[in-house]
Amino acid sequence: MKRRLAIQIKEAMRDASLQLALLNHQVGARLKLRDVDFDCLNLVSQHGSLGPGALAKLAGLHPATMTGVLDRLEKAGWVARERDPDDRRAVLVRAAKERGREVLDLFDDMNGKMDEICTDYTADELALIAGFLRRTAAAGREATATLTE
Template sequence: MSPTGPRTGRRNRLLSELSVAARHYTAAYALFNQALADHFGMHPTDVQCLNLLSLESGRVTIGRVGELTGLSTGAATRLVDRLERAGYVTRERDPQDRRRVLVTTVPERMAAFGQVWHELSRAWWQMFEEYDEEHLDALLTHMRRTVELSAVQIARLRAGDVSGPGPADPG
């Protein structure tokens, strides 16, 4: 018996379909993110960084940009360089600690970014309107658990805690 109950033929079929649908879902999101990045003339990581910065309550350090994006400090610095050249962020020295650099989004540029995001997201909100509260709760639970599990899986990958060939072993 599985932890969630007995395995039935229907359950096995649903799990199999879920596996395929999840791969399509992940690919669709990556392709959407790429198209959005192409629209703005940016790299997909830059678009996701702007998305994540819009969820922060204020200025952030380069280190925080690295935490949000999973990038090293050097790569986060290069990302901020690109965003600054594109006019989406500014940076300044922290007046309390001159060694720290604070990154601030540019409201006008973020508003333009947000306008495109808002226009595109209307279709998703219309789709969500079709779901009752129980389904919305299940979706929200799934999304939150996916974010948590993704963080664990990212850490495993970065720690080399996954068997099979990696970048140093083309295999």
């Protein structure tokens, strides 16, 4: 029974992953961003200011590819490149905070649906689910790093 439930969880995660990827694709298209550009914008938004090399590693992209992504994002006003205050030779990439509302507005429907779903669970159940999702995301990062080495 436990094995069958584990298989059901993997199938549900695969479906959720696909649906969220499709949602991200639609949001990115509305913002006139390529999928890879939107992914990188999300990484910068999530992690804060990053060096281009660190961002390339997180995204699993070649540094030369990252240069093109950053050029497009900067030209469209989604990110800014700034000098690293700790190393004047280095550059940091930060998300343009003034553009963040544009992205959030496109996720309003999904965020509302997630709020509705969460009301069906107790605080303890939500804590369990959040922990499971954090562990799943960490496993995904590790698997991605393995494939990009």
